[in-house]
Amino acid sequence: GESVGLHLPTLSVQEGDNSIINCAYSNSASDYFIWYKQESGKGPQFIIDIRSNMDKRQGQRVTVLLNKTVKHLSLQIAATQPGDSAVYFCAEKFGFQKLVFGTGTRLLVSP
Amino acid sequence: GAVVSQHPSRVICKSGTSVKIECRSLDFQATTMFWYRQFPKQSLMLMATSNEGSKATYEQGVEKDKFLINHASLTLSTLTVTSAHPEDSSFYICSARETTVSTEAFFGQGTRLTVV
Numbered sequence: 001g002e003s004v005g006l007h008l009p010t011l012s013v014q015e016g017d018n019s020i021i022n023c024a025y026s027n028s029a030s031d032y033f034i035w036y037k038q039e040s041g042k043g044p045q046f047i048i049d050i051r052s053n054m055d056k057r058q059g060q061r062v063t064v065l066l067n068k069t070v071k072h073l074s075l076q077i078a079a080t081q082p083g084d085s086a087v088y089f090c091a092e093k094f095g096f097q098k099l100v101f102g103t104g105t106r107l108l109v110s111p
Numbered sequence: 112g113a114v115v116s117q118h119p120s121r122v123i124c125k126s127g128t129s130v131k132i133e134c135r136s137l138d139f140q141a142t143t144m145f146w147y148r149q150f151p152k153q154s155l156m157l158m159a160t161s162n163e164g165s166k167a168t169y170e171q172g173v174e175k176d177k178f179l180i181n182h183a184s185l186t187l188s189t190l191t192v193t194s195a196h197p198e199d200s201s202f203y204i205c206s207a208r209e210t211t212v213s214t215e216a217f218f219g220q221g222t223r224l225t226v227v
Contacts, residue, residue, distance in 0.1 A: 008152050036218075043117070043204045043218035044155070089154060098145070099216065101154045 008087060010106040019077040019109075023090035023102045028071060030092035034099070035064060035075045037086045044089060047075070077107075085109045113139045115207045117219030124226055129193045132222045134205030140185035141207035145216065146178075149202040161188055195226040 013019050025033065031052040036044035050057045050064045050073075057064050063076040073090050090102040114137040124130045134144060143162050147155040159175075161167035161182035169175045177199075179191040188207075192199055202223055206216040 034215075041202075041221065041223065043115075043206075043221045045218070046215065049215070098157050098160065101156075103154050 008104050008106045010108060012108045012110065013080050015080060015082060015109055015111050017080050019075075019080045019084070019107060021075045021077075021088050021105045021107065023073040023075075023105075025071050025073055025090065025092045025102065026100065027092055027094055028068070030094045030100075032093040033064070033066060033073050034091045034093075035062075035073075036089045036091060036101075037084075038089060038104075039086045047088075080107070080109050082109045082111055113137075113207075113209070113217045115141075115205065115217045115219040117205055117222050119222060120220060121223045122225070124195055124224070126196055126226055127194055129191055130195055130224060131189055131191045132203055132205075132224075134188045134190070134207065134219050136186050136207045136217075139207075139209050141188070142185065142210050143208040143216075144182055144188040145206045145208075146180060146188075146190050147204045147206070149204060149221075151202075155204060158190075192224065195224070197226045200224055200226045 034049040035047040037047050038044045048059045048062050048064050050066050055066050061078045065074045087104045087106050089104045091099045093099050116135045118133045146158045149155045157170050158173045159167045159169045161180050163182050163185050167180035182188040202221050204221045206218045208216040
C-alpha cells in the first residue's frame with residue numbers, strides 16, 4: 001500500500017557528523033529507488049537513485065544502500081552540514097508505474 | 112538537471128472560487144506530467160498523471176471534476192481547483208518526465224494554496 005505519514009520522524013545530528021536516514025519500502029517488485037531532499041516550502045530535489053540490481057551507489061557526500069531482502073533503503077550523508085537540514089523522502093517505482101513516496105524523515109543539523 | 116517551473120508559488124483564494132496552477136518544463140518537452148498534493152508534515156500523494164494530448168488519469172479518491180487537469184502542450188500542464196474549499200488548502204507540486212519510458216522526473220517548486 002502507499003505510505004502516508006501523520007508526523008515526521010526527526011534525526012538530529014551535529015555538524016560534521018555522518019547521518020543515516022532509513023526507509024522501508026513496500027513493494028518487493030520495485031526496481032528503482034530515489035532519495036529526495038525537500039526544504040521548507042519547496043518541491044523535492046533529486047539526490048541520488050539506485051536500481052534494484054545494485055546494493056550500493058555513491059555520490060558526492062551521499063551513499064545509498066539497498067537491502068532487497070528486508071526491503072530497506074538507507075541514505076548516508078557524510079560530514080553533514082547545516083545546509084543539509086531538510087525533509088528527506090525515499091520513493092520507489094516498479095517499471096513505468098507511478099512513484100510512491102515514503103513518509104519522510106526530518107534531518108536537523110546543529111552547528 | 113532539467114527545470115520545471117510552477118506558478119504561482121503562493122495563492123490565497125476565497126471559498127467557492129477557482130484557482131489555476133501552471134506547471135512548465137523550461138528546457139525539455141514533457142510527455143508526462145504528474146500532480147501531487149502534500150499536507151503539512153506528510154508525504155507527497157499523487158493526484159493524477161497526464162500525458163500530452165490525452166485525458167488525465169486520476170488516482171482513486173481524487174475528484175476529476177474538482178481538480179481539472181489540462182496538458183495541452185509538451186511544456187505546459189495546468190491544474191484548476193474548482194469551487195475551492197478550506198479543506199483544499201495544501202501544497203500542490205507538479206513533476207514532469209521527458210518521455211513515457213524515462214525514469215527520472217523533475218519537480219516544480221510547489222504552490223501553496225490557502226482557501227479562506
